[in-house]
Amino acid sequence: MTFLEAKPALLVLADGSVYRGWSFGAAGTILGEVVFNTGMTGYQEVLTDPSYRGQIVTFTYPELGNTGVNPDDDESPHPQVSGVIARNICPLPSNWRATQSLPSYLENHGIPGIYGIDTRALTRKIRSLGAMNGAISSDILDADELLRQLQTVPAMEGLNLVRDVTTAAVYEWTEASNPIWAVSPPAASAHEPPLTVVAIDFGIKRNILRRLASHGCRVIVVPVTTSPETILSYTPDGIFLSNGPGDPAAVAEAPALIRALLNHRLPTFGICMGHQILGLSLGGKTFKLKFGHRGLNQPCGLQRQVEITSQNHGFALDADSLDTSQVTITHLNLNDRTVAGIEHKQLPLFSVQYHPEASPGPHDADYLFQKFVETMRQHRQKSLQKTF
Numbered sequence: 001m002t003f004l005e006a007k008p009a010l011l012v013l014a015d016g017s018v019y020r021g022w023s024f025g026a027a028g029t030i031l032g033e034v035v036f037n038t039g040m041t042g043y044q045e046v047l048t049d050p051s052y053r054g055q056i057v058t059f060t061y062p063e064l065g066n067t068g069v070n071p072d073d074d075e076s077p078h079p080q081v082s083g084v085i086a087r088n089i090c091p092l093p094s095n096w097r098a099t100q101s102l103p104s105y106l107e108n109h110g111i112p113g114i115y116g117i118d119t120r121a122l123t124r125k126i127r128s129l130g131a132m133n134g135a136i137s138s139d140i141l142d143a144d145e146l147l148r149q150l151q152t153v154p155a156m157e158g159l160n161l162v163r164d165v166t167t168a169a170v171y172e173w174t175e176a177s178n179p180i181w182a183v184s185p186p187a188a189s190a191h192e193p194p195l196t197v198v199a200i201d202f203g204i205k206r207n208i209l210r211r212l213a214s215h216g217c218r219v220i221v222v223p224v225t226t227s228p229e230t231i232l233s234y235t236p237d238g239i240f241l242s243n244g245p246g247d248p249a250a251v252a253e254a255p256a257l258i259r260a261l262l263n264h265r266l267p268t269f270g271i272c273m274g275h276q277i278l279g280l281s282l283g284g285k286t287f288k289l290k291f292g293h294r295g296l297n298q299p300c301g302l303q304r305q306v307e308i309t310s311q312n313h314g315f316a317l318d319a320d321s322l323d324t325s326q327v328t329i330t331h332l333n334l335n336d337r338t339v340a341g342i343e344h345k346q347l348p349l350f351s352v353q354y355h356p357e358a359s360p361g362p363h364d365a366d367y368l369f370q371k372f373v374e375t376m377r378q379h380r381q382k383s384l385q386k387t388f
């Protein structure tokens with residue numbers, strides 16, 4: 001692709017606003033929820049994060065593609081976003097790790113993009129009106145027709161997208177983070193036999209699996225439809241609840257499964273969708289945020305200590321819905337004071353709305369993996385003491 005060949009493309013939002021730009025990636029038309037991500041790096045990890053399923057992502061960073069793409073930075077086997085909106089695109093990457101340019105990668109995977117868009121104006125619109133459905137197209141350049149097609153697209157609220165991304169078959173993950181990128185000393189030899197974690201896959205990112213493996217865990221990833229009996233047959237030391245796309249309240253199969261597991265008092269750690277589903281299983285409620293939190297510099301904490309975190313979510317737990325005799329709020333998002341972390345008062349359960357695995361983003365919260373490991377270690381010791 002060269003820019004001389006660039007074809008016109010159209011972006012139409014459900015409120016009727018029209019933006020004209022140029023096509024990159026795959027040709028065609030795509031409809032989805034238009035959201036924005038403010039990260040300055042990590043476009044490939046964002047594109048391949050299954051939590052973005054069904055969404056057209058606007059990148060506020062003004063140029064995408066400079067470092068190309070490479071197989072090691074994929075968070076899942078292929079891009080998951082529906083479409084991409086950019087201010088500018090670099091078609092000729094310059095990076096020792098790059099194996100392909102961003103436009104050709106998206107083209108190969110059938111993902112349409114539009115560039116030449118005033119992403120600052122678009123982001124301000126989404127901030128003031130809220131995330132809304134939109135269409136990008138390189139073959140229908142008639143805004144009214146795209147607007148008509150948009151009427152058929154369901155709202156994100158109420159959508160169960162987990163079934164599209166959960167693993168079809170159980171698999172085991174053992175690969176730790178590449179030591180080149182190590183953020184904390186590997187603890188793999190510390191636990192004998194290794195701690196077994198069953199990860200319930202709502203759309204898991206690979207870096208979560210790598211961080212669990214780096215902290216000494218053997219991870220068994222199971223589909224969301226797995227029965228509690230099958231999960232317990234792996235004799236897990238802990239349960240991990242993964243990130244994932246869509247509305248957490250629409251994942252009808254989850255709360256009964258999680259409640260059945262909670263009866264066994266196993267250490268449980270949830271990230272993002274996993275955090276929301278844990279909260280729902282404990283009787284809480286979630287709600288849709290106006291425009292969500294998507295970026296790499298979201299401050300979270302409670303008092304005196306702030307973690308700068310990676311985030312990607314459109315829903316949050318409603319603080320007032322949480323039963324305070326059971327649940328403590330451990331972290332707030334300090335931008336809007338929504339719930340960012342919870343812990344159970346009696347059971348070894350905790351979860352965060354943000355992404356301690358980063359990829360992309362800062363590593364401030366990597367200690368949570370250590371905390372999970374420590375909780376499992378203590379639980380194992382207690383169980384052994386009971387046995388003897």
Ligand SMILES: NC(=O)CC[C@H](N)C(=O)O
Pocket residue numbers: 051242243244245246247248271272273274312313314315316
């Ligand atoms: N990253 C995630 O797990 C996102 C959770 C959920 N789909 C949301 O948008 O809030």
